[in-house]
Amino acid sequence: MNFEPVIGLEIHVEMKTKSKMFSRAPVTFGAAPNTSVLPLDMAFPGTMPVVNKQAVINTIRVCDALHMSIDRELWFDRKNYFYSDLPKGYQITQAKRPIGSDGYLDIEVDGRTKRIEIERLHMEEDTCMQHHLSDGTLLDYNRAGIPLIEIVSRPNISSGTEAMKYVEKIRSIVQYSDVSDGKMEEGSLRCDVNISLRPYGVSKLGTKCEIKNLNSIANVEKAIEFEIARQEKLLLSGIPVEQETRRYDEMHKETVLMRKKTDAVDYKYFTEPNITPIVLSEDFIQHALETCPELADSKKARYMQTYGLSDYDANTLLLDKDVSAYFDEAMKHSPLAKLLANWISVDIAGYLNKENKTIVDFPIEPKRLAELITMIDKGDISNKQARSVFEAMLTSKDAPRVLAEKLGMTQISDTSAILKVIHEVVDANPQSVVDFKAGKDRAVGFLIGQIMKKTGGKVNPGLTSKLLIEELNKR
């Protein structure tokens, strides 16, 4: 390729706080339109914004995870514009003094680490949801005022894959810190891409295009790759790239023009006079960080170093925050990390795939799975039996031990009980003793078969075999 892509990302993260950024209206998803709305959200004259403390705590956590410096004073500004997506006629944001500045995020691409620099991170309020119909536009103000975090990277991303990894990692951070659902499909994580090309070795930036409305992480990569190719083709044909806002058309797998950019709008920013600067004490920041749920990177280190899981196993568990939460919960009841990890990533994952469910809807509680694993480990049941118990657990709240008993498959691990059967069987088959002494290993197999037959297969095979050999040696 002749050109170097220069890519910057603006990510909006919708927080899942109890109430809105500046209003006491509840944050709801999927509620009837315009029901999560208070006078403030509709800009009734005389209503005033009050900063949501939890939103600040959340933002501090994300700032920290992105290695940003955190401003010790909170300042908010008004961004003025006439449009019905915000009834006040302005949006309260942090233009002049973002809470976070100068951070970075390391991502892994093809086995090497790349540091993506982050310019700024700020809090603001979401706009209302607009449903454009052929004969008008419907406005749902439930979303208006929901706390947002905006994360602006520096333009040092060079490929669709890097962008994708960067978004993935940000999603992981906001999900693990409980800040957001982080679902691009549902709009709780939104990503705008700025992209331009320049010949390698040239320092002047080319004309950039903005891609909006990307609804999945995979599409971030695809849209960027398409856009790089599009701009490259233009440049190679001697056609200048025009400054445009484009969107990604999933069906045709291409970016399409939304509008040409004219002169940038003047938002006439000024400091929000109804919020006096809020001082963030070191204690407050410290507390926000200490109480932050564990992030994926830290969990991974724990899984590998403390639990001895492989890189692969750890990554598999951490791919989904809820899966790792399930694993963590199960670990409280059974320390058998490797076995748990296997069962989660094979048996449970298989079930969820088949049923098209997520782990949140998985019927077996982590505690119950841990019990099952413990039974396997103790040799109470075999792996094969465990799978049948697992099947039963999917439809029953009973403990695995109860279910195993109901299925009549509890193994006999009681040494004296096993010895009693061994004595009976060995006594009844003197020829086998002779064969054993003569070095015929088949005899052991035969005797075990007899023992299994007598006990209905309930004895612990490993233990039985050990005891049987001891007994034969004695004779």
Added chain:
Amino acid sequence: MSYLDLTITDMHEALVAKKVTPLELAKEALERAKANNDNAFEGYMDEQALSIAASLKEPEVNNPFWGIPFVIKDNFATRNFPTTGSSNILKDYVPCFDATAVAKLLQAHAVPIAKSTLDELAMGGSGITGHKGPTFNPYDSKHERMIGGSSCGSAVSVAASIVPFALGSDTGDSVRKPAGYAGLVGMKPTWGRISRYGLFPFAPSLDHVGYFTRSVEDAALSLAVIAGRDLEDSTSSTRPVEDYTRLLKTDLKGIRVAVIKEIMDTITNPTVLKAFDQSIVALREAGAVVDNVHFDKRLLGTIYPTYITISCSEVTSNNANLDGIKFGPRFEGNTYQEVMFNARTAGFSELIKRRFVIGSFALMRENQDVLFLRAQKCRRKIVDTLNDILKTYDAVYLPSAPTIAPKFKDSHDQLSDEYLIADNHLAFGNFAGLPSLTLPIGFEKGMPLGANVMGRAFEEAKVFQIAQAIENKTGYRNLSAKEVRV
């Protein structure tokens, strides 16, 4: 004399002694309000007034506001009662909540009588720009003189003895200036002392809830009722509410009062100067030290342009919600921009639109540095200078205006020193958010003259103490336009 002519404290005594009932007071207040011809009201609250008053049976001895009729400036939201801001764009707006200041008065069992006229959306100092035309000064039966604004209707209500208390708002001097023109005590406490929740915003960094009474004691009593932390207004102070009357009987020994010489130099009216000098004698007699202090005249000259720049910038944003879609009468258009454009063109008066344009211009990217941000720097300098004076002095004391209430036909826009400084200096109390009280100190041609005491932040009790000493000397307590006519 009717019980309705009394101050709050005296009316309270009469109520406690059951010489009069809240219902009798409310009925008479409504009658007087309706009989008044100064164009002071947007709406009469008969239904609320009568039902609340009728429900008040047993006097509350320790609650000075029990059964006291009051008037609300029509830029305070009142639940289920139209609140217009004296603007066509909010002509039919009915709020779904009470402003906190109103709610606190209602909780104290005061009785709301009417919503009062203001300069449109509180922008203006003349009381002539409300959507129903000019409001007149009740001291001038010929209706030639203004009462000043923007809290013009509230000032009329108290000056004409319709009620002993009225809520106002003060962004530049909108309570304290009309108070001076109407022989009233007009108070705005420290920014943050009274919640602004439910007050239609003009310029939030300068907006204050204020009020009118007819005595310093009433003013001191009232503050405790409406002050306090409000979770709906995060700029409201967390300081506990005090007994603001506690220093009223204390003399002024040890109190130092500053008079700004450069402001006095711009005042030429001999009656004003004489009355002011007499009040200084009163302060000294009460034990205060009164000194002339200096304030850079050039800096004083920036108060008005600074005020205009900041307030217009903030107001253009604050009223962006009034777009004919969410609020205001609907004017159709082909695009949403056209709908907004048409509604705002028809809904706001020329004066308001001019202010929006000034504010918008000052905020434009290419102008912010030289206009808006420069105004902020001026504001900072003025505040620093004022606070420097208040390091050594307990209060700044000045005439509230250089003249009695002007005649409508004499009102002009010429930028004389008198206009720039003497007529508009009170706004520096808004820049600094300081407690500031105007009270009557004299008369000329039967029209009242006022002076203003401005104290340190949250030292309201001391402001009342100083004002009380002046009132004791002048005897100008419970002045009413009903008795003094030209």
